[in-house]
Amino acid sequence: MTHKNKIDLNKQKLVLNMLGRLQKKDYSFSSGHILGSMCTQPHPIAKKAYNMFLETNLGDPKLFPGTKEIENRLLKFISDLLHSPKNATGHIVSGGTEGNITAMWMAKQLTHKKEIIIPSSAHFSFNKIASLMDMKLIQIPVTKNHYCMDVHETKKKIGNNTAAVVGIAGSTELGMIDPIPELSEICQEENIFLHVDAAFGGFVIPFLKKLNYDVPDFDFTLKGVSTITLDAHKMGYSAIPLGILMIREKKWLNEISVESPYISSRKQTGILGTRSGGPVAAAYAVIKYLGIEGYKKVVQQCMETTKYMEKRIIETGLQLVTKPKMNVLGIKLKHLNQVVNLLIKHGWRVNKIDHLSCIRIVVMPHVTKKIVDKFIPVLKKTCKKVGEI
Numbered sequence: 001m002t003h004k005n006k007i008d009l010n011k012q013k014l015v016l017n018m019l020g021r022l023q024k025k026d027y028s029f030s031s032g033h034i035l036g037s038m039c040t041q042p043h044p045i046a047k048k049a050y051n052m053f054l055e056t057n058l059g060d061p062k063l064f065p066g067t068k069e070i071e072n073r074l075l076k077f078i079s080d081l082l083h084s085p086k087n088a089t090g091h092i093v094s095g096g097t098e099g100n101i102t103a104m105w106m107a108k109q110l111t112h113k114k115e116i117i118i119p120s121s122a123h124f125s126f127n128k129i130a131s132l133m134d135m136k137l138i139q140i141p142v143t144k145n146h147y148c149m150d151v152h153e154t155k156k157k158i159g160n161n162t163a164a165v166v167g168i169a170g171s172t173e174l175g176m177i178d179p180i181p182e183l184s185e186i187c188q189e190e191n192i193f194l195h196v197d198a199a200f201g202g203f204v205i206p207f208l209k210k211l212n213y214d215v216p217d218f219d220f221t222l223k224g225v226s227t228i229t230l231d232a233h234k235m236g237y238s239a240i241p242l243g244i245l246m247i248r249e250k251k252w253l254n255e256i257s258v259e260s261p262y263i264s265s266r267k268q269t270g271i272l273g274t275r276s277g278g279p280v281a282a283a284y285a286v287i288k289y290l291g292i293e294g295y296k297k298v299v300q301q302c303m304e305t306t307k308y309m310e311k312r313i314i315e316t317g318l319q320l321v322t323k324p325k326m327n328v329l330g331i332k333l334k335h336l337n338q339v340v341n342l343l344i345k346h347g348w349r350v351n352k353i354d355h356l357s358c359i360r361i362v363v364m365p366h367v368t369k370k371i372v373d374k375f376i377p378v379l380k381k382t383c384k385k386v387g388e389i
């Protein structure tokens with residue numbers, strides 16, 4: 001090894017050591033202590049595939065035809081999973097936020113209208129949409145017991161200025177599923193664009209159905225559904241950032257495409273320009289590796305652990321906000337801040353939802369029964385200490 005190479009290697013080592021020291025400040029999914037995130041430790045094959053495609057740019061697809069083919073194959077899998085019609089297409093996004101923004105951009109372009117009807121449980125990305133695109137949000141309350149979008153109220157609010165109705169399939173706060181079949185019927189009747197935000201539920205509900213759980217339809221089998229967004233970096237077990245926006249009519253892509261004179265393709269679609277093929281390859285690798293049967297096992301394990309956690313929580317004397325529909329639990333607490341602060345002190349990360357006075361736990365694949373057995377005694381002790389139970 002030359003003297004210069006030795007210096008280079010030493011320099012790299014110093015930089016990487018510095019990064020490693022900073023990384024130690026992070027919580028890790030592998031510790032099992034992150035209980036409030038909708039992300040998880042990516043499947044090992046995702047990490048390998050991501051690294052293989054680090055230098056690729058899908059913003060310039062003619063330079064990377066192989067990576068583009070991987071993207072097409074990934075979209076085909078999702079297209080089949082969601083029972084997409086013949087004319088449907090898909091568009092890769094960075095996640096739920098970009099999926100929602102892109103869908104609403106399309107709805108605005110198609111309708112030339114500005115009002116979006118959302119449930120009060122919608123993700124805060126819709127506030128960004130309103131601000132970015134000068135659109136107005138009409139909030140529909142959720143039902144008292146099921147925390148789902150009220151269909152009658154939705155129908156009443158549809159009017160001449162409605163650009164889109166949004167239903168959530170797996171709400172951020174409680175994992176609830178809005179009545180998408182009813183929304184679809186209304187939107188089909190009134191010729192309204194219906195976007196389904198399945199950022200979380202998109203990789204859960206299809207497998208719950210295959211496992212015979214009682215969950216409503218939410219995909220393109222419903223004729224009124226226009227677009228669906230789902231995230232591979234949530235329950236798809238893949239690496240950040242990767243979401244997919246599925247679109248009923250391929251021609252709608254024209255509404256979100258611009259001429260791109262100085263790159264290899266004639267037109268560029270969507271918000272981003274340069275974008276890595278790494279997360280696309282990672283998601284496709286996980287899909288190929290796990291397949292439908294693998295995902296069914298992942299979802300089944302998460303649901304069984306959710307049920308176990310529910311039982312253990314009730315045994316401590318605490319209550320849930322509502323019966324879980326998927327792998328998300330809300331634990332009601334009177335002394336919310338005190339409990340959360342003490343849990344953080346003990347190294348556990350949960351999410352606080354003030355307006356529901358609860359903590360949210362997302363039972364992702366890294367949250368195993370063993371982790372539940374470690375967490376419950378800490379939760380119990382903490383709740384006793386502050387007089388919660």
Ligand SMILES: Cc1ncc(COP(=O)(O)O)c(C=O)c1O
Pocket residue numbers: 038094095096097098100123125168170171172197198199200231
């Ligand atoms: C239902 C829903 N939509 C959208 C998002 C935003 O996703 P992202 O943070 O990947 O942009 C989330 C995030 O939790 C979500 O739960």
